[in-house]
Amino acid sequence: MKNKRKKIKLKTKFVIIILTLAFHNVKSQTSNSIGYNQWHEINFVDEFGNETDKKGKRYYTTGKFSNSATNNSDLTIRITDYKKYFHFSLFEYNRKPGVIFRSGSYNFVLVSIQDRYGTIIRKGVPILKSGGINIRKKSKLGKIIKKNEPIKIHISEASEYGNNSTYLFKLFY
Structure with missing residues (x-):
């Protein structure tokens, strides 16, 4: 024993x-x-996790989010630079899984970008069922992001029930 x-x-x-x-x-x-607030070269992987010859860039930053249950809580943002678009993944409370927007029948979020001069541009961006959003590089928003100049981004998720989730963060500071 x-x-x-x-x-x-x-x-x-x-x-x-x-x-x-x-x-x-x-x-x-x-x-x-993971270095925050700077672009990092990455190798994309296939469905088995093996590195491919395709390369890209990734950018991490932090911000705040609010919704009906919380106010100004921690947020991590991962931006992946693909050939034709930027993919934004948002992680509430700095944890996975990423945000999957549920905007009811609206199917988009409102993205506002403020540049260092105070100019604000707002556009509706379609939501992805798999999570996050894509911003095309040729769009007005994409062209601003491509400049790599200091900007603030505000994302607002509209809901048929009036509950808005909002996400606020800075890039290139």
């Missing part, structure tokens, strides 16, 4: 050590590999 208890204690200690090491490894990889 004593040997069995010792084995269980030893196994428990071993599992705790492994989990602790794994946590610290993931934490250090995350903090070291």
Whole structure:
């Protein structure tokens, strides 16, 4: 009976050590590999997670979001630069999964961009069922983003029920 208890204690200690090491490894990889507020070169992967020869850029920043349940809560934004568009993924409370907009029958969000001179441009952008939004590079909004100059972005999700979720963040500061 004593040997069995010792084995269980030893196994428990071993599992705790492994989990602790794994946590610290993931934490250090995350903090070291993700630089905020700058573009990073990335290699795209296929459906099996293998790197392809296709390359792109990714940009991370932080901001705030509000909805009927919270006000000014933490937000992480990931922007992926594809050939013809920018894909925006938003992570409420800085956690996955990403936001999937549910704008009822509207099927779009209102994106407002304010440049460093105070000029504001607003456009409706279609929502993606898989999550996030795409902004075409040839659109007015896309052309502003391509300049890589300081801008503020406000995204408002309209709802038939009057509950608006809003997302506010800065790029290129």
